[in-house]
Structures are given as structure tokens and as C-alpha cells.
Amino acid sequence: MIAYITGATSGIGEACARKFAAQGWDIVITGRRIERLESLKSEIQRECSVKVLTQNYDVRNLEEVKSNIHQLDEYWSKVDVLVNNAGLAVGKGPFQEGIYDDWERMIDTNLKGLIYVTRELVPKMIENGKGHIINIASLAGIESYGGGNVYCATKHGVRALTRSMRIDLVRQGIKVSVVSPGAADTEFSIVRYKGDKEVADSTYEGYVPLSGEDIAESVFFMATQPPHVNIEEIFILPTAQASSTIFNRSN
Numbered sequence: 612m613i614a615y616i617t618g619a620t621s622g623i624g625e626a627c628a629r630k631f632a633a634q635g636w637d638i639v640i641t642g643r644r645i646e647r648l649e650s651l652k653s654e655i656q657r658e659c660s661v662k663v664l665t666q667n668y669d670v671r672n673l674e675e676v677k678s679n680i681h682q683l684d685e686y687w688s689k690v691d692v693l694v695n696n697a698g699l700a701v702g703k704g705p706f707q708e709g710i711y712d713d714w715e716r717m718i719d720t721n722l723k724g725l726i727y728v729t730r731e732l733v734p735k736m737i738e739n740g741k742g743h744i745i746n747i748a749s750l751a752g753i754e755s756y757g758g759g760n761v762y763c764a765t766k767h768g769v770r771a772l773t774r775s776m777r778i779d780l781v782r783q784g785i786k787v788s789v790v791s792p793g794a795a796d797t798e799f800s801i802v803r804y805k806g807d808k809e810v811a812d813s814t815y816e817g818y819v820p821l822s823g824e825d826i827a828e829s830v831f832f833m834a835t836q837p838p839h840v841n842i843e844e845i846f847i848l849p850t851a852q853a854s855s856t857i858f859n860r861s862n
């Protein structure tokens with residue numbers, strides 16, 4: 612079995628790579644940070660007897676997406692599961708103070724990048740007569756919160772695309788699902804707050820957040836159902852989180 616995981620250089624994507632490999636899946640791991648891809652590949656290959664292929668590209672660049680996906684040989688083209696995980700939030704603040712560059716990075720990565728990768732890979736799934744696309748959305752794709760504006764819009768978009776893709780692909784036998792997590796302690800907040808570690812850490816203060824591994828469990832569960840079963844969505848929160856803004860921070 613082969614899983615193609617975008618954004619595997621940290622957080623949820625890295626945890627998915629480790630989980631699938633530990634269960635004997637061959638994996639394609641992608642991301643912009645080549646050193647991280649190569650060291651993850653070496654580590655996984657030392658620990659698990661699986662094949663690992665790295666693809667170093669930016670999901671925002673359509674030409675790079677096309678050339679990497681078209682480079683997959685006959686073996687690697689038989690992708691069983693695509694985990695569309697690469698994504699980010701950049702900034703958090705009132706809409707009226709929004710920064711175009713931050714917004715464009717989120718739209719280009721979370722929406723356009725996911726669209727490019729899926730559009731290029733899905734014909735291979737159709738040719739193989741099977742496949743499963745698992746999109747990583749967010750609680751921010753279910754409810755909007757103040758300051759989340761464009762990030763929330765991209766994640767609502769991911770969930771909307773998931774539903775529409777499922778309709779378009781049902782007759783081809785391709786499953787399409789979405790995992791929507793709440794707060795997870797990854798590099799997400801460091802990226803969102805542009806390297807401000809203090810603010811990033813305060814996101815997870817006083818409660819136990821999800822880990823990348825918690826979410827990888829859900830992704831793997833979805834990916835390993837029998838052929839006639841499609842888990843449409845998993846919405847996963849830390850126990851201490853009730854909504855985007857309501858937390859029990861008493862720990």
C-alpha cells in the first residue's frame with residue numbers, strides 16, 4: 612500500500628508518515644525543507660522495512676507540482692491514499708488590518724496547493740480504479756472565529772471541496788474524506804505568529820492539546836477501512852476544547 616503525504620516535514624504530516632510506515636505502508640513524503648525530508652526518510656528506513664520516496668517542492672507552484680507528480684514511476688503512481696496535509700495559518704487579526712501577503716500565502720497553500728496536488732494525482736487513482744483522498748481541514752473549517760477570517764475561509768473551502776470532489780469521483784470508486792482537528796501542538800502556531808515563540812506557546816497553555824500523532828491515528832483509521840466503507844469526516848478536538856474559543860485551561 613502507498614500513501615502520498617504532503618507537508619511531512621513536521622507536525623501532523625510527519626506523524627502520518629511515521630504511522631503509515633510503522634504499519635508497513637510505502638510512503639511518498641513532500642515538503643519544502645529538503646534536509647528534514649531526507650532525515651525523516653533515513654530514520655524511517657532504519658526503523659521500518661518500507662520504501663520511502665521524497666519529493667521536495669512547494670505546493671503553491673503548479674509547475675513544480677506537475678513535474679514531481681509526473682515523475683512518479685509505475686510503482687509509485689499506484690498511490691492508494693493521498694493525505695492533503697500541507698497548510699498553514701499566517702497571522703491572526705482583525706480583517707480590517709489584514710495583510711495581503713499573509714492572506715495570499717494561506718489561499719495559495721491551503722486551497723490552491725491542495726487543488727493542484729489532487730488534480731495532478733487523481734487521474735492516476737482513476738487509472739488504478741481505486742484511491743482515497745484525505746484532506747486535512749480544521750475546526751476553523753466548521754466554525755469561524757474573530758481574527759481567523761481568511762484562514763477560516765480556506766478551511767471552510769477545504770471542506771466544501773471535499774464534498775464536491777466526493778460527488779465528482781463517486782462513480783470512479785475514489786473515496787474522499789476530511790479530517791478536521793482542533794488545537795494541535797505542532798509548528799502551526801510558530802508559523803502563524805511568525806516565530807514569536809511566547810505567543811505560540813500561550814496557545815497551548817493550561818490544557819493538553821492534540822498532538823500530530825493523535826491526528827495521524829484518525830487519518831490511518833480512515834485509510835484502513837474496508838473498500839465499501841468511507842468515513843466521511845472525523846472532527847477531533849482536545850478534551851479541554853469545546854469550540855474555537857472555549858477552553859478549559861485549568862491544568
Ligand code: NDP
Binds near residue numbers: 621642696698
Ligand atoms: P506544521 O507547521 O507543523 O506543518 C505544516 C506542514 O506543511 C509542514 O510539513 C510544511 O512543510 C508544509 N507546508 C507548508 N507550506 C507548504 C508549501 N507551500 N509547500 C509544501 N509544503 C508546505 O503544522 P501542522 O502539522 O499543524 O499543520 C498541518 C495541517 O493541519 C495544516 O493544513 C493545518 O492547517 C492543519 N491543522 C492544524 C491544526 C493545529 O492546531 N496544528 C488544527 C487543524 C488543522 P515545509 O515548511 O517543509 O514546506
Ligand code: 8X3
Binds near residue numbers: 749795
Ligand atoms: C488550526 C486550529 O482553531 O487555531 O486549524 O484555527 S485553529
